[in-house]
Amino acid sequence: xxxxxxxxxxxxxxxxxKSRQVKMIPAMIVVMTVIFGGLMTFLTLSWGLTxxxxxxxxxxxxxxxxxxxxxxxxPILIAADSIVGEKERHTLTPLxxxxxxxxxxLFGKFLTALIPGLVVAYSNLVLAIAMVNGLVLLLAPxxxxxxxxFLSIIQAIILPVLFSILAVGIMVIISGRANTxxxxxxxxxxxxxxxxxxAYSGFLGGTGLNWLIFYAGVLILIVLDIILYRIAVxxxxxxxxxxxxx
Amino acid sequence: MTDSIEISDLTKQFEKITAVxxxxxxVQRGEVFGFLGPNAAGKSTTVKIxxxxxxxxxxxxxxxxxxxxxxxxxxRSVTGLLPEDGANTHYDxxxxxxxxxxxxxxxDVPEEKLQDRIERLLEFLELxxxxxxxxxxxxxxxxxxxxxxxxxxHNPRVVFLDEPTSSLDPIMSKRVRDFIDEQAEVGKQTFxxxxxxxxxxxxxxxxxGFISRGVLVEVGRPKDLRRKFWTVRTYEVQLADADLSKxxxxxxxxxxxxxxxxxxxxxxxxxxxxxTKNPQxxxxxxxxxxxxxxxxxxxxxxxxxxxxxxGGN
Numbered sequence: 249x250x251x252x253x254x255x256x257x258x259x260x261x262x263x264x265x266k267s268r269q270v271k272m273i274p275a276m277i278v279v280m281t282v283i284f285g286g287l288m289t290f291l292t293l294s295w296g297l298t299x300x301x302x303x304x305x306x307x308x309x310x311x312x313x314x315x316x317x318x319x320x321x322x323p324i325l326i327a328a329d330s331i332v333g334e335k336e337r338h339t340l341t342p343l344x345x346x347x348x349x350x351x352x353x354l355f356g357k358f359l360t361a362l363i364p365g366l367v368v369a370y371s372n373l374v375l376a377i378a379m380v381n382g383l384v385l386l387l388a389p390x391x392x393x394x395x396x397x398f399l400s401i402i403q404a405i406i407l408p409v410l411f412s413i414l415a416v417g418i419m420v421i422i423s424g425r426a427n428t429x430x431x432x433x434x435x436x437x438x439x440x441x442x443x444x445x446x447a448y449s450g451f452l453g454g455t456g457l458n459w460l461i462f463y464a465g466v467l468i469l470i471v472l473d474i475i476l477y478r479i480a481v482x483x484x485x486x487x488x489x490x491x492x493x494x
Numbered sequence: 495m496t497d498s499i500e501i502s503d504l505t506k507q508f509e510k511i512t513a514v515x516x517x518x519x520x521v522q523r524g525e526v527f528g529f530l531g532p533n534a535a536g537k538s539t540t541v542k543i544x545x546x547x548x549x550x551x552x553x554x555x556x557x558x559x560x561x562x563x564x565x566x567x568x569x570r571s572v573t574g575l576l577p578e579d580g581a582n583t584h585y586d587x588x589x590x591x592x593x594x595x596x597x598x599x600x601x602d603v604p605e606e607k608l609q610d611r612i613e614r615l616l617e618f619l620e621l622x623x624x625x626x627x628x629x630x631x632x633x634x635x636x637x638x639x640x641x642x643x644x645x646x647x648h649n650p651r652v653v654f655l656d657e658p659t660s661s662l663d664p665i666m667s668k669r670v671r672d673f674i675d676e677q678a679e680v681g682k683q684t685f686x687x688x689x690x691x692x693x694x695x696x697x698x699x700x701x702x703g704f705i706s707r708g709v710l711v712e713v714g715r716p717k718d719l720r721r722k723f724w725t726v727r728t729y730e731v732q733l734a735d736a737d738l739s740k741x742x743x744x745x746x747x748x749x750x751x752x753x754x755x756x757x758x759x760x761x762x763x764x765x766x767x768x769x770t771k772n773p774q775x776x777x778x779x780x781x782x783x784x785x786x787x788x789x790x791x792x793x794x795x796x797x798x799x800x801x802x803x804x805g806g807n
Contacts, residue, residue: 252600255596255599255600256600259588259592259596262587262588263585263587263588266587267587337585337586338579338582338583339583339584339585341547341575341577341583342575342577342580342583342597342641342644343600344546344547345545345546345547345570345573345575345577346570346597346600346601347567347568347570347571347600347601347602348567348570348600349567486546486547486548486549487547487548487549490542490547490548
């Protein structure tokens, strides 16, 4: 299953990054990270909010947007382009005629959408750490290295994966029913981004950012991811897709 | 020969429209089968079901012993598909070569064989010099050739071709027909061909099936179908005598023919049970000192058969 899915994902990632629209998103994410993350860090430090616990919490909420919310735009767009786009471009029929199982095909689509998003998320993490600590060095040197603490790093590594799977799962379900990439992307954006923001704020809801909340949240996300993937596989219907292709 | 494709009581319904209605048909291994019918007759729907892209409403298809519902992955691994509108089904963001490489890998063609197979197909279809170009820059004919190459990349046992030579020039159409013929003969591949080009079917197909409004109307060898639909056969005789009306009178006077006329320096007559009556007609001409230069049957082509069968439906 992995081999075929990987063949698909490798080729499709190469293809999606030939799209100008997709190429622009990582650039936009980096610019927004620098502007939004930089500005918020600067304001936090300028307002004298330099208590290490408070500063850490502030950064965690800002970086939630930068590392999780913004990069999720990419898998949403790629999933829409990769599934509905194939229908629009009539390339889905020959692909469906290959000996890929439904599971392989969907897993390939998942990887296609997930991998670029995660690369951007982790690159953004490195950029954010460098930028925040650079500003800290200039404006409040004692806070250097306070953010990210160990929990924030673990969060920044694990949460993008789990949130992205959730987003792609929803997109796969939406894409099966949408007729254009734009329609799928729009519906996905409207549904996914607020849900993600709500879920992430739930992580921070305990404010203490303690491990128990983190473990529980991760567990819930894993269960949701599995359920969503199963639903996506179950709802995947070659007949409906081909009938619409015409 | 063993059956390669078995279609049993196949029905496909799209809401209120019955696209395929209770079709049963067998195609033998190594056979080139032509599936003919007007637009929206149910040809492409049948092919899509056989390629596991659509599910039958009733009945089933088995390909090389694999049932489309029970073993769809096995069906897909032994079949190649050139879909309807195949020319527009390529990845424009990949080169022609990469398109074939991608599908070769998805079809599990071993890496050591894949490059060689791609090269051979590109060369045969005269696409080698465009291998690194995007299909977006191709003409419709070139795209169609690439689709054909893609459908053959894994050397499938059964190939479904929906209008394979549409948009190809006559020389390339001939090459493709020869290729199909050779693959069926030597490679023992089965070809299921949907086409509107009756001359193509006549040249290539061992048997043909006519489908109209989802119903399979006739199946048979082109020769047999002609016989079946033309009980009255037409012959033309070229005589040495310049006065052809005399020849026509002799033929008419035998009382054996349905009609006789003079047409383009020949006497043309229509006759039933030609095998028994023609020798008597020839004898009558010879006894009247008419020198026969040429005597031949006007064979109706498949288009005539098609028009008669489909027109009647």
